[in-house]
Amino acid sequence: MTDTxxxxxxxxxxxxxxxxxxxxxxxxxxVDAGTTTVLLGPSxxxxxxxLRSLNVLETPDTGIVRIGDVEVDFARLPAKGKGARAxxxxxxxxxxMVFQSHNLFPHKTVLENVIExxxxxxxxxxxxxxxxxxxxxxxxxxxxxxxxxxxQLSGGQQQRVGIARALALRPKVVLFDEPTSALDPELxxxxxxxxxxxxxxxxxxxxxxxxIRFAQQVxxxxxxxxxxVVRERGTSAQVIGDPTQERTRQFLxxxxxxx
Amino acid sequence: xxxxxxxLGLVLLVLVxxxxxxxxxxxxxxxxxxxGTEGTYPPFSFHDSDTNDLTGYDVEVIKAVAEKxxxxxxxxxxxxxxxxxxxxxxxxxxxxxxxTDNPERQARYGLSDTYTYSRGVIVVKTGTKGITKLSDLxxxxxxxxxxxxxxxxxxxxxxxxxxxxxxxxxxxxxVQGRVDALINDNxxxxxxxxxTGSDDIxxxxxxxxxxxxxxxxxxxxxxxxxxxxxxxxxxxKADGTLAKISEKYFKIDVSVENSGxxxxxxxxxxxxxxxxxQDAAWPMFRxxxxxTIPITVISFALGLVLAVAAALANISGSRILSGIARVYISxxxxxxxxxxxxxxxxxxxxxxxxxxxxPAAIVALSLNVGGYAAEIVRSAILSVPKGxxxxxxxxxxxxxxxxxxIVFPQAAxxxxxxxxxxxxxLLKDTSLLSVVLVTELFREAQNAASSAQTFFPLxxxxxxxxxxxxxxxxxxxxxxxxxxxxxxxx
Ligand SMILES: Nc1ncnc2c1ncn2[C@@H]1O[C@H](COP(=O)(O)OP(=O)(O)OP(=O)(O)O)[C@@H](O)[C@H]1O
Ligand SMILES: [Mg+2]
Numbered sequence: 001m002t003d004t005x006x007x008x009x010x011x012x013x014x015x016x017x018x019x020x021x022x023x024x025x026x027x028x029x030x031v032d033a034g035t036t037t038v039l040l041g042p043s044x045x046x047x048x049x050x051l052r053s054l055n056v057l058e059t060p061d062t063g064i065v066r067i068g069d070v071e072v073d074f075a076r077l078p079a080k081g082k083g084a085r086a087x088x089x090x091x092x093x094x095x096x097m098v099f100q101s102h103n104l105f106p107h108k109t110v111l112e113n114v115i116e117x118x119x120x121x122x123x124x125x126x127x128x129x130x131x132x133x134x135x136x137x138x139x140x141x142x143x144x145x146x147x148x149x150x151x152q153l154s155g156g157q158q159q160r161v162g163i164a165r166a167l168a169l170r171p172k173v174v175l176f177d178e179p180t181s182a183l184d185p186e187l188x189x190x191x192x193x194x195x196x197x198x199x200x201x202x203x204x205x206x207x208x209x210x211x212i213r214f215a216q217q218v219x220x221x222x223x224x225x226x227x228x229v230v231r232e233r234g235t236s237a238q239v240i241g242d243p244t245q246e247r248t249r250q251f252l253x254x255x256x257x258x259x
Numbered sequence: 260x261x262x263x264x265x266x267l268g269l270v271l272l273v274l275v276x277x278x279x280x281x282x283x284x285x286x287x288x289x290x291x292x293x294x295g296t297e298g299t300y301p302p303f304s305f306h307d308s309d310t311n312d313l314t315g316y317d318v319e320v321i322k323a324v325a326e327k328x329x330x331x332x333x334x335x336x337x338x339x340x341x342x343x344x345x346x347x348x349x350x351x352x353x354x355x356x357x358x359t360d361n362p363e364r365q366a367r368y369g370l371s372d373t374y375t376y377s378r379g380v381i382v383v384k385t386g387t388k389g390i391t392k393l394s395d396l397x398x399x400x401x402x403x404x405x406x407x408x409x410x411x412x413x414x415x416x417x418x419x420x421x422x423x424x425x426x427x428x429x430x431x432x433x434v435q436g437r438v439d440a441l442i443n444d445n446x447x448x449x450x451x452x453x454x455t456g457s458d459d460i461x462x463x464x465x466x467x468x469x470x471x472x473x474x475x476x477x478x479x480x481x482x483x484x485x486x487x488x489x490x491x492x493x494x495x496k497a498d499g500t501l502a503k504i505s506e507k508y509f510k511i512d513v514s515v516e517n518s519g520x521x522x523x524x525x526x527x528x529x530x531x532x533x534x535x536x537q538d539a540a541w542p543m544f545r546x547x548x549x550x551t552i553p554i555t556v557i558s559f560a561l562g563l564v565l566a567v568a569a570a571l572a573n574i575s576g577s578r579i580l581s582g583i584a585r586v587y588i589s590x591x592x593x594x595x596x597x598x599x600x601x602x603x604x605x606x607x608x609x610x611x612x613x614x615x616x617x618p619a620a621i622v623a624l625s626l627n628v629g630g631y632a633a634e635i636v637r638s639a640i641l642s643v644p645k646g647x648x649x650x651x652x653x654x655x656x657x658x659x660x661x662x663x664x665i666v667f668p669q670a671a672x673x674x675x676x677x678x679x680x681x682x683x684x685l686l687k688d689t690s691l692l693s694v695v696l697v698t699e700l701f702r703e704a705q706n707a708a709s710s711a712q713t714f715f716p717l718x719x720x721x722x723x724x725x726x727x728x729x730x731x732x733x734x735x736x737x738x739x740x741x742x743x744x745x746x747x748x749x
Contacts, residue, residue, distance in 0.1 A: 055653055057649055057652060057653065089655065089657075092652070092653070092655060093655055096653070096654075097649075097650075097653040099646060099649070099650065101646055103644070103646035103647060103649060103650035104650070105647065105650065105665055105669075106669065106746050106747060107668045107669055107746050116654060116664070117654030117655055117656075120656065120660065120664060121654055121655035121656055121660075122655070149745075149746045150746075151746060151747060165654065166653075169654060169655065
């Protein structure tokens, strides 16, 4: 898509502790442009923290994150100050985040939710942003809902608006943190198919999910996280189809055959 | 911490703006002599029920003195119990309000030559037996302004003194039998009887044999003004002006000793309650429009800014800022508003911050609202889910932009009902402002009440005015709440 350096996302030595809880212990991985990466792992293994670190909603203690041509070395990032804020803002702008609980702005319409970032933050002209937003809403199948407020939508529709809001900023990579976990089972499909669609359009995505079938279908790369390290990595056929680590096998057994 | 600096800026801005507004409200050049007077003590100092102008014997005397002495006058109306504090604080330069000479006052103040000779009288409910002289008051209760000479006489006689604001209130307590008697100036008592046409109370006897002398009071260090006043009084006595003013009110010359019995029957006409209310309706409404409401609105707006600043400081994560915010909130919530008003108006001049009445009122009320609303704003901000901040961050918004566009609109839903209560309380709290010399609705009612020597119908009218405005506010609150709840599934 662009001629930024390969790979598009490069994460090296990511380390993070919350007090005594050493959550990330040297995470390394890379993501090529236009590919889909799925993060698997047991609860508490640090998946969310990895995604939030990429979007700098969490500040890693050490480690280097590069997305496109923006690189931040967290070991050297000052704790505060204008320079640090500018670096964080630039890195954050490279990725878009879709939350498990969508976090739409309840006081704004669907359309306003989508154009908020482009207009208020990126300073794009209103009519241009609106045209773009309508196209995105069309893409997620919600063009009719543009003037409604979030509370008038179903959970699946809300999550699709969340996706459109993330895409509207034209990020280099889109991060999904369990985008379907909070949904009723019958609504999961519509959201997953929107995400699948993104892959075919060339978006680069990193997805935390427990939907193993979905992961097998879309993932170009699967990372299995365990206790803050990447325990196993490879294609979905390798990691899900033929795991080499006992921890991975245990995890897959539990998740495929619950109870 | 960066937010901290902005916050500090916000607070400083408010603190700078407040006195700036103050400077705007102060007017007139310096060589003006400010006269403290009650405005609620007929026939000496009261508001004419037709014109609403301040008038009375003392008012006319000081005007005549000013003319002779070449002063420009500015009248400041205050309750008697705050009048010496105002003189001490330099808010006024002279008291023209029947200040009776006594040794304590001689020691503390510069007292002029005498312009009124009068006798104190004991007033009781008509038909009361056994109270005719001071010694009869032993063990009884009287109603007085606490800092008056008459209060001292009552205490010395062994009476318990109930503090009141002005003659009309004292008279009401006597009529209702809540106190046994009051001691006041013969002339004031006669004025009451004439104005109300009431025979519920009567003069039972004199308060001691001595004739008391009333004088203008200056600060001790203001010898020049005192000198000019005495020269002017001598001239006014010599040319008969003083006698003329006195005869207009009392038919006799009270500015000399032993002038005989005063006759106040030619004074103000007796009015019915309906006429009293009718006469006062417009001045009171005007005070509501030009003082009560604007002060409420301005103080509420500034108070909200302070509240937001304090709330953000409180949750900022900076120990210093949240410490400051918590101390501020605690002080405001832990002390009476009346005290805060006194400190801002009478206390700050001691350290060189001399705010005129309006700005002082606005500063005190804003600080008060800020302290109360801070906790409301804080919990409203905290009621917005953390995910909303994160969603705002993730689309690239900074701290202030997130607050303004995402957090505040949602926090408003939680904050509006309690803030409406704060606003409604504030409106009613403005009725305390007469202590800082602001003529708002309630003070105007007091003026009218003392001129009419009856206050029940006028306070009732004030109550109706307050109630109507509060009802309108409550209706507005309902509409805003409906608007804010529009986007929330219930
Ligand atoms: N803000 C925080 N403060 C303190 N501890 C945290 C914080 N966020 C996460 N943790 C801890 O870090 C660890 C990893 O959490 P994380 O949310 O990244 O796990 P996860 O792999 O996403 O789990 P799940 O599948 O349950 O979502 C957990 O032990 C969690 O309690
Ligand atoms: Mg998680």
